[in-house]
Amino acid sequence: MSEKIGRRSFLEALGEFGMASAVLASFPWLQSCKTGKEQGITSEKVHLGIIGTGSRGQYHMTNILNFVPEGQIVALCDIYDVNLTAAAEMVPGAKLYDDYHKLLEDKSVDAVIVTTPLHLHYRVTLDAFEAGKDVFCEKAMAHSIADCYDMYQKGVRSGQIFFIGQQRLFDPKYLLAMEKVRSGEYGPVVNVRNYWLRNADWRRPVPSPELERQINWRLYREYSHGMMTELACHQLQNGSWALNMYPEKVTGSGSIIYWKDGREVYDNVAVIYTFPNGVNMTFESVISNKHFGMGEQILCKEATIDLPASRIYLETPPVKSGIEQMIADIEAGVFSNAVFAGTSWNAETASADTGLAIMPEAQGDGSVEIMQAFCRSVITRRQPEKILEEAYYASAFSLLGDEAMHRGEILTLPQEYRL
């Protein structure tokens, strides 16, 4: 969380770059980011119940307690007492439940945050709508495309406020960069590259063997689609934002190459999405090498945009003065230790240009901003425009990619699942 960006309003941060109105027009859900004061909110508070008080649930709780004055946590639910107790210590006085149906019956709860494992998102969210609650459900939306679609339709029909935890939708550095790409300033988008590399087994410690599947739900297909629903789901939005269209088809390959420990989800995936104009977007992930970390790059004819680093690299960089070059190197954390091939092989050598900062102070990933926006939307009763569509397609295409790998086929999203 950026202290600097967090303390002033989200749109003020974009406004400093002269981009607030352009970004708002392209990404209309950002209206919900206006400050409470700008939206006419005075002292109202949303009474929140957290369903699933594990890692992400507690992370949201920390953000709400520190940065979201419009949210008040009043109830907590978990079936695992270790996590419920840890969460209860963060909010003494909150009502505690071990059955989410009971929390949904609690009239003091206005809205729920669903941070359970993926396979439960659908049932819990639909039950919450039935109970008249607004819902913030974590990504991915659900365990199957059919369930995502049904959740989308029921969410819209319910008239409840409904967010999915795709926090990049509220990350100013991504939005500013995307607006620059969309302006055409850097020529057409020719490729989108996403990768997420880690070197760890993705396991959580299990105190007793019968809890293995409950705690390590991410590793089993009954509950999760592994890297596709946990990681790709965030990065696949990059293609549709940059190109303003959705992929036409997807194919890929996945396998378990290193962590052969009884898990069922892949530990190695490479997926290619192709857009109607022929542009490809890749997603690659392994969890047995982390050297290059996480990357998201929009390749345009005239520039490369590095989204997480918030930097832009022009294909023909302007000549920098010595001092400008030094500042750019310091900003990029890059010093003149780049390895060059011999002069006879320059053509394929990566550029040593250190690029330009897009949003120099940008930190955080939008998680605070999305929670602020949710609480403000609950108070104003205004569901942000297009936010659900974005989340739906991110989930649907991550699930379709997983299915393509499992079936070994090229797949398209069936017409019946297009919004």
Ligand SMILES: NC(=O)c1ccc[n+]([C@@H]2O[C@H](COP(=O)([O-])OP(=O)(O)OC[C@H]3O[C@@H](n4cnc5c(N)ncnc54)[C@H](O)[C@@H]3O)[C@@H](O)[C@H]2O)c1
């Ligand atoms: N947006 C993001 O960047 C982000 C990051 C991490 C996790 N997530 C998502 O958050 C969700 C939770 O992930 P996590 O890492 O916190 O998992 P976790 O296993 O740490 O927490 C899940 C909690 O849900 C509880 N639970 C299981 N069944 C339940 C039930 N029937 N009723 C109430 N509680 C129940 C578990 O006991 C556990 O405490 C997942 O959907 C995940 O994809 C999103």
